[in-house]
Amino acid sequence: MVKVAIFGATGYTGIELVRLIVSHPLCEVSVLTSETYSDKRFSELFPTFKGLCDIQLVDSNTAIDMLDDVDVSFLCLPHGTSMGVVYKLLAKNRRIIDLSGDFRFKDVSIYEKWYEKKHLFADILHKAVYGLPELFREKIKKANLIANPGCYATSVIVPLYPLLRKGLIKGTVIADCKSGVSGAGRKSELRLMFSEVNGNFTAYSVSGHRHNPEMEEVLAEATGFKPEILFVPHLVPINRGILSTIYVDIDENYTWDDVRDIYHDFYGDEPFVKLYPKGRMPEVREVRNSNYIAISWEVRRDKGKLVIVSAIDNLVKGASGQAVQNMNLMLGFEETVGLVSLSSIV
Numbered sequence: 001m002v003k004v005a006i007f008g009a010t011g012y013t014g015i016e017l018v019r020l021i022v023s024h025p026l027c028e029v030s031v032l033t034s035e036t037y038s039d040k041r042f043s044e045l046f047p048t049f050k051g052l053c054d055i056q057l058v059d060s061n062t063a064i065d066m067l068d069d070v071d072v073s074f075l076c077l078p079h080g081t082s083m084g085v086v087y088k089l090l091a092k093n094r095r096i097i098d099l100s101g102d103f104r105f106k107d108v109s110i111y112e113k114w115y116e117k118k119h120l121f122a123d124i125l126h127k128a129v130y131g132l133p134e135l136f137r138e139k140i141k142k143a144n145l146i147a148n149p150g151c152y153a154t155s156v157i158v159p160l161y162p163l164l165r166k167g168l169i170k171g172t173v174i175a176d177c178k179s180g181v182s183g184a185g186r187k188s189e190l191r192l193m194f195s196e197v198n199g200n201f202t203a204y205s206v207s208g209h210r211h212n213p214e215m216e217e218v219l220a221e222a223t224g225f226k227p228e229i230l231f232v233p234h235l236v237p238i239n240r241g242i243l244s245t246i247y248v249d250i251d252e253n254y255t256w257d258d259v260r261d262i263y264h265d266f267y268g269d270e271p272f273v274k275l276y277p278k279g280r281m282p283e284v285r286e287v288r289n290s291n292y293i294a295i296s297w298e299v300r301r302d303k304g305k306l307v308i309v310s311a312i313d314n315l316v317k318g319a320s321g322q323a324v325q326n327m328n329l330m331l332g333f334e335e336t337v338g339l340v341s342l343s344s345i346v
């Protein structure tokens with residue numbers, strides 16, 4: 001069995017990773033970290049894991065000295081904190097999948113502008129591979145350090161990539177995205193309180209969000225062409241899920257079938273991309289708890305626009321599920337192992 005460490009196991013993406021690894025047939029949880037609860041067992045905090053994951057939590061410094069038998073480390077830590085742990089683990093020649101934004105940019109100035117902090121390990125940024133299997137599968141297989149994508153970024157990059165490769169995108173793309181509250185992590189903050197969020201719906205970071213440059217830089221790296229994207233996130237009163245509505249200027253000759261042919265060329269064999277039939281829009285409940293991205297589109301010839309709708313679970317395809325997909329590729333496993341589960345709709 002492959003042994004796994006999860007740093008930041010008590011946060012939303014960390015708990016989701018424990019859930020996925022406990023049910024993965026080829027892996028087992030070996031080390032779990034928390035700074036706040038390092039005197040507790042994981043199943044004391046989350047009793048449904050009793051008998052499934054009773055491991056004693058340790059702080060991250062202690063964990064770094066416990067990794068001799070560990071094959072893969074997942075880092076579910078805040079950005080800024082993650083980079084130092086990555087540095088220490090790389091020095092020990094470990095396989096790492098970092099869920100934070102610390103290693104997603106090749107250009108350190110973009111990271112420092114958008115994350116508003118100095119990157120202390122810019123000299124190792126080039127070692128990271130952006131962990132979006134649909135775009136970078138072959139590089140991921142050979143990587144030791146994966147920068148797992150942002151959740152919003154995943155929901156926008158996957159639908160845009162084939163269109164950009166085919167030269168279909170002109171002008172500024174508008175990405176209007178809505179996320180459930182777990183996207184902000186398991187921390188207390190006024191704007192995330194039940195009474196603030198329930199029955200409410202608001203846009204935020206309208207002046208600019210750090211996933212915007214991530215979308216543009218990654219698509220430029222993958223296609224050689226940098227798109228102009230105007231991304232605006234919204235907070236909706238659901239626990240999990242992202243629905244992105246993406247508006248693209250399109251040549252008036254393009255039809256729904258043309259777009260279908262492009263998507264089928266790129267994603268027809270992709271195990272986690274679900275291309276929906278004409279007229280059927282994705283819903284977040286259909287991908288909840290699953291590693292799928294559901295995509296649908298309409299051509300609005302009257303407005304000269306292609307409208308694409310994508311749905312993911314921010315904690316699975318947008319974070320921990322995608323991280324397991326990357327681990328499967330790095331270790332030479334079947335890419336889907338441990339990840340095939342459908343949502344229950346209601």
Ligand SMILES: NC(=O)c1ccc[n+]([C@@H]2O[C@H](COP(=O)([O-])OP(=O)(O)OC[C@H]3O[C@@H](n4cnc5c(N)ncnc54)[C@H](OP(=O)(O)O)[C@@H]3O)[C@@H](O)[C@H]2O)c1
Pocket residue numbers: 007008009010011012013014033034035036037060075076077078079081099100101149150151182183184185186187314315318319
């Ligand atoms: N939530 C999402 O949908 C999502 C999606 C994609 C990527 N991400 C990224 O994934 C990472 C984790 O996100 P999350 O939503 O799981 O966050 P979270 O719920 O806030 O959990 C953060 C975890 O990090 C630990 N932690 C906090 N400060 C720490 C420090 N100074 N040193 C060591 N550990 C520390 C916490 O441990 P204790 O509190 O137990 O000490 C907790 O286990 C973030 O970088 C986030 O941007 C999140």
